[in-house]
Amino acid sequence: ETGVTQSPTHLIKTRGQQVTLRCSSQSGHNTVSWYQQALGQGPQFIFQYYREEENGRGNFPPRFSGLQFPNYSSELNVNALELDDSALYLCASSLQAGGDTDTQYFGPGTRLTVL
Amino acid sequence: AQSVTQLGSHVSVSEGALVLLRCNYSSSVPPYLFWYVQYPNQGLQLLLKYTSAATLVKGINGFEAEFKKSETSFHLTKPSAHMSDAAEYFCVYTNFGNEKLTFGTGTRLTIIP
Secondary structure (H helix, E strand, O other), X not given: OOOXXXXXXXXXXXXXXXXXXXXXOOOOOOEEEEEEEOOOOOOEEEEEXXXXXXXXXXXXXXXXXXXXXXXXXXXXXXXXXXXXXXXXXXXXXXXXXXXXXXXXXXXXXXXXXXX | OOXXXXXXXXXXXXXXXXXXXXXXXXXOOOEEEEEEEXXXXXXXXXXXXXXXXXXXXXXXXXXXXXXXXXXXXXXXXXXXXXXXXXXXXXXXXXXXXXXXXXXXXXXXXXEEO
């Protein structure tokens, strides 16, 4: 059974640029959630995708957007990067059934640095 | 608002001593509670979870936690600390039908040889 994978591992961008981060969910999971973890803080919920549709969003601006594909993999896109976007971005996959979401399993994360 | 509070941002214990990491929750509905561990420069690993079944939950690596509704607590314990337990620990909240996890601020555990 393959766990959650994320790419790339590290990324350096400059302010104003756009970035795409990728996540492959664990086998059998249909839901992907994205979190931002700033240095020294706990992860903050960005949004969740279930069967290719956004299923909840945290307090993040619209320049944070996402996609989920038919194979349940997902992308996180961030436009107009700001210095404060520098963080570890974590993807978590889970199985949603009967209106409830099972345990979320996390990938290793993508470290984004904005200069 | 639903949340978790972790008491103590840093905890140090001697190798072989008891580990106790404290977490209190606030919730108007039955909570689901988790402990996740994060090793340096790595993602999050699930230690254990409580979802309204047994109140004493056993997890991996010898950790366990007890759900106490009367005290709104979900403290994490391990009888004997090992050097490999040094990491950041997060108490996490959600509830039925809630799509997001709400993380505590984390507790950094240091093991003294």
